[in-house]
Amino acid sequence: MDAAEFRRRGKEMVDYVADYLENIEKRQVYPDVEPGYLRSLIPEEAPLEAESYEDVVKDIERVIMPGVTHWHSPYFYAYFPTAHSFPAMLADMLCGAIGCIGFSWGTASEATLIALLAARSKIVKLIQTDHPDRSETDIISKLVAYSSDQAHSSVERAGLIGGVRMKKIPTDSKFSVRGAALQKVLEEDRAAGLIPFFFCATLGTTPSCAFDCITELGPICNAEKIWMHIDAAYAGSAFICPEFRPLLNGIEFADSFNFNPHKWLLVNFDCSAMWVKKRSDIIGAFKIEPLYLKHDHQESGNQSHWQIPLGRRFRSLKMWFVFRMYGLKGLQAYIRKHVGLAKEFESLVKADQRFEISADVVLGLVCFRLKGSNELNEILLKRINSARKIHLVPCQLAGKFVLRFAVCARTTESRHVREAWSHISHLASELLQELRH
């Protein structure tokens, strides 16, 4: 769907929304269906080929609406109100178009925290089974969680919030955590009387898109009863392409897995998908059930028990639109195009002797720098961002100040990448020239 078609479809949707709201009181306020009704109405798998928008729209009344509780019907008097107005909807359209992340990306953060809290609750119960006399606070005070020294800052924050020790495992020359590095720390910590309980592996780190070696780490975690959570916030989307699936080897050892379709799968912010191997682990950690939330299908999937807020927006709707309108093939093509553009940028950098590549380019991220001091690269980055033509952020890799070139926009083409490179190269020439004089 291009902008021209969006003009047409958007206007149709505006009419559909207005019709829906003008006639909402004619609809039955509360659905008749049983949980699970959707299963027979939708295919088992996301479509391979893109579908037509007409087919998607037809399914709104056939598939979605029969399951909707019409919160904005004047016959709805349950709970408390949830606000709704035309101006707010207009603003949300604009908000979706701008699609900015204020201040940065997130919500994989919440998944990490949830996994850590579930793991904490599980280990406490496990230890108390053998030692009923040990208090929860005593056990928590001995717990220790681990992540890569390249892990996202939200992992450290999860430890802080959960009130547990969090240790960083050193990475190898590819910025990956290896089994031996984890094993060494585990032995030291067990010897010191600590209780290892959680390891957050990263597939696609934020600084350099490095992959922790989960084929080595997974068996260790499973043997030591350590919950292995996988944060694949960015890279997770790429696993829809068979050629990237080997990066996912070892996934069978994971207790939980998270990725953000809102990063690289064309689903507008926010939409973060979390998978948990054993549902009861996570429900047990959060469940509290007042009368006003009791209903007839308690056990069949009240996801309020899976997270910190009770409420969640209807995010799956946009995922469903996107999967159908692009099809697996369209989404794969999109991922491959971005990876191709990153490779193109990489070869432009490699062809310039003044620059070096700082980490393997596996997906859509290129880490590069001018050969030379960190100060030099800091100045270069400052000039790039001050010029306001393109926007980059830095990272630190093995003590070096490195520039990150992440292919981001849906509309980025080869010409934009080449233009960006020629701009960077020009600013570098100016800078090096000045320094020579």
Add this chain to the structure above:
Amino acid sequence: MDAAEFRRRGKEMVDYVADYLENIEKRQVYPDVEPGYLRSLIPEEAPLEAESYEDVVKDIERVIMPGVTHWHSPYFYAYFPTAHSFPAMLADMLCGAIGCIGFSWGTASEATLIALLAARSKIVKLIQTDHPDRSETDIISKLVAYSSDQAHSSVERAGLIGGVRMKKIPTDSKFSVRGAALQKVLEEDRAAGLIPFFFCATLGTTPSCAFDCITELGPICNAEKIWMHIDAAYAGSAFICPEFRPLLNGIEFADSFNFNPHKWLLVNFDCSAMWVKKRSDIIGAFKIEPLYLKHDHQESGNQSHWQIPLGRRFRSLKMWFVFRMYGLKGLQAYIRKHVGLAKEFESLVKADQRFEISADVVLGLVCFRLKGSNELNEILLKRINSARKIHLVPCQLAGKFVLRFAVCARTTESRHVREAWSHISHLASELLQELRH
């Protein structure tokens, strides 16, 4: 704005969005402005009178766009991608129209948790200043937090997640926590060696919209160095009407305050507003700063340090549209209309000798029941909800099973309320008749 105007404005917005995205590469990718640039461009206060939509739209380019980082520009290569597609935007329009809360309302939950974690971090630092030898885990194991026995389930969950004791303070005959009740528990707990540190007061409880007596509770909390958080998730919106402001007396003692504009202020889900008296208390609890998030305005308001996820959607945009399009007067009229409808329903119930009112009707919620057993009321509720004409949920008040009639929809009119009552009354007659035979 009615549905007819939304049809027109929605289509204009679709064109604006399409134009924006078709021409995004012509815009400067990263803004020139300094933090604070907005202050001089917008009025100090929300408008009293509704503004015209044209005026709001004019301000998009004048006020908003100069501050936007265009994440979807093909010249944006920072961080990682944030997804964006036309189908996802169409789905979000529909999602906004349906505006359902799956499964229930929330995000005040997150505010409570954040406040509790900030309070936990503050008390630990405070105690460690005097006793540098006491470990964090030792202190946390002695902490105790409090809330009303009527508080929302999320308060209990916050205690669970924060790993601290959470005690419920008994309420009086109006379902309010009073100063003496808190004082009594505090004395017992101090005597037992515990450390009281957090009290979550509720203004407008979920079961019956009761108000904790913060004029009594606030001075106790302040004197005892207990963080007082106020959860006004539903009732908070009503405080824009002067006649409801007395319910807010004692607010000056609060350390933090939260309400949900997405409940009762016409801003679509989700949008929860939190205020904290001392900013450094909350920043200190969460701050972690990797290089890829460093920027030139570190201290001027990076709100990533104020919450669990790093990222947040651009929610203020819909608030801004709503405030301007309704004006204070329009929003006040909306609140008053709902309260009036609740009063109307209350008088219908009161006129029927078979029923009783179970709690004072202060805002838009009426708690009522058939005089008689809990079983009788459970059957009545079951029949009401099975008929699918209206939708209600129950609550428990002083051991009684009670029906909650919450005025919810923006479009609810007197005729809907009267129709709902005649439906309930009819089902009650049928039920009582059957029991007589």
